[in-house]
Amino acid sequence: MMNIKKCALHTAVAMAFGLGAQLANAGATISFGEDKYISAGFGFITSYNSVEDAANNGRDRSNDFALDSARLYLSGSFNKYIKGMLNTEKSGGGSAGSNFEVIDANVQFQVTPEVSIWAGRFLSPSDRANMAGPYYSMGGGYWANIASRYGWNGGVIGRDDGVAVVTSFMEDHVAVSFGAFEGDNIFRFSGPAGARLGGQENAAVKDKLMYAGRVQVDFWDAEPGYYGTGNYFGAKDILAIGIAGRMKKDGAISTLAGVVGDYTSYSVDFLLEKKDVGPGTFSAEAAYYYYDTDDVFLAEQGKAYSAGLGYLFNDPIGWGKVMPIVRYQKFDADGLTTGGSVNTRTGADTKRFEIGANYVIAPYNSVITATVGKTDTPTTSTDNFFKLALQMQF
Template sequence: MKKRILFITMLICLLGFSPDWLTAQEAAEVDHSYKPLKLNLNEDGSKYVRFIIWHQQWLSTSNLTKPDNGDAAKLQLSSSIRRSRMLAFAQVSPRFLILTHFGLNGLSSGNLTSLGGNGDAPQLFLHDAWVEFMVNKNLYIGSGLHYWKGMTRLANQSTLNFMTMDQSRPFVHWHSLGITDQFARHLGMYAKGSIDKFDYRLAVNNPGRNGISGNYNGQANPALTYSGVNNLDKDGDPTGNTVIEGYFRYQIKDTESTKLPYAVGTYLGKKDVLAIGAGFYAHPNGVYNNNTGEHVNVTHFAADIFLDKPLNGGGCLNAYASFMSFNYGEDYVARWAGTGAVLYGHVGVLVPGSKVMPYVAFQSGNYEGLPDPTNALDIGLNYFINGHNAKLTLEYHHIGNDPREGGALDVNQIRMQAHVFL
């Protein structure tokens, strides 16, 4: 009951920022428009450097359910910086591009340091740093720390224009997060391109050697760890040093840009998109069996469909669904996924004539190493002050029957986000 009251109260607070309320408060229409942060390097603007800066500030409750008995827990509110980022890319020739992206994630009162330098949590780090060359109009080759990923659209999700508040947790689409990569980025080479309505991205990468095994300690097969690259094979030779991933898409209606890898969450009625995709992620000899000394291949596959359709009156319908098949070895349960299958879907509607977009997202995981299916549910409401450039989001977040979440089978949380990007 307390959870419902709190959720309704926060919902009313967010709805207080309705268009009618704003109109009453503002005698004159506020001009929210701006020119992108772009430095032209020639007169016609075909050569340029583009800068993007964004912040996402969160206010979250603690878990509203006690892990031990399921009763209502004491309410605590916490502020955090979910993301603070800066990205710059330069197109100084039609044949090559350079991109750099740095920032921080998850800064909270629990990892602040006294002077900002006696701990690693507040420090900025590289998210992306790559160069790209055009071979021809259908083929581009790039190299560096990059985000050209398999195996779903949401694996390549942009954090600037989520339809939901954030990536759905557990991060099944970012399944390698912090295990073989650096915050969903790998070091390696990629190829990408498009032919009419079809586009593709393929990458050959090296996994990180950060010592994180990535396995759930309570799994049914504790002999397996995601540490194959750190262990020699039976002949004493190094192995497990290659990750291959890719995503292939056919766009039935409007064509989306593939200049950058970041997939748009919703165009808010500015495009009519219907796209079908399929992808894979393969890490030969990625998992290691500590009992037998043998390596196990990691192979994942997925298929998805994305719809973002304008509605009469300035609204928008957004829907997405994906099926993911994971294989890390028998009964293996990873931090974010596990051997088995996951279904994910979300739907949201930008109400015509308004700046409000309610949504719901759901995922269900069926893993060999866990006795029962896991689930996650997000119910939220976006209020777009100026599209994705300035928005507020209120969300009820639930993870059910998942022992990986800090010992709590169920997580129930209310979160609010203020998001601004320029």
């Protein structure tokens, strides 16, 4: 029997853990009986970007359309104890000519109502920005790869092959997850000069696993499930703090002979969302990150910060509701990584500030975002930009 139910990446998680509708997008579900189904859906983010002095002549503004993301979602269930998901993404870091690749391919075993085991390829325990991803954040700042660096950089867009235990306590107000993963592509897209990506068992280093964990406490409404969101668009009152960390011995491997170091990172994130603050919902987010590569890649070592504010008006205008947003991100790197030598200690900052608004037609599923801002990097002057993005999920 064909019926319309909740589907896709967060829907698969919602079905696995019995979550509410706020994390799901519409999709087609074929039911084969009680707790047996296959669901399918798709989503994409496309944008128009204009950057000052970024045209080929170096003087005029650039004008570019881009397909930032395109995903296919599949999820299924054998019974109430065994669920699975298979999701794809346009790979290549948003570049032209990129291909689709598998980002999620896993099974979830529900051992008890509070304990499940995930195995396969999925998001390893990490910061809220990574767990939410671009489709479930306040305004898509995750894609900038400034503060939440492992989210875009590591594995396959934040995913890794491995296994994790996912638990919750106190009626889902405390969540704890821990797992072991391959962790072979920690610097996949940033690609610091001299980094060796993948194939670590072929290098002259020990083939160690990466360990990752997260603890989250919700003081107001609970947030059930493993994959998360960065904004509830007024569906919940949230006051949450999360702590995450990951470690891999010999995780930073240079192409230079004998230059190997351990990779360690940890983060602290905060989310507040309160309904009925005046004529709408107020939200605030903040996070702190620390990255350590044993001084092998100073360009990927240092401290990072992010903060954002949003306000969703209750009364719709036309098809949707208006949500002004502002976000700031900074990565204070220890230095630059060059091809001639492993490191140059320079103290290199990357900063991004943006302000704009979401037009929320359907939370997560139909959102238009317009922002203006500027990005400062160690190697280029300030880039003033305008971005108009459309997000759709079906």
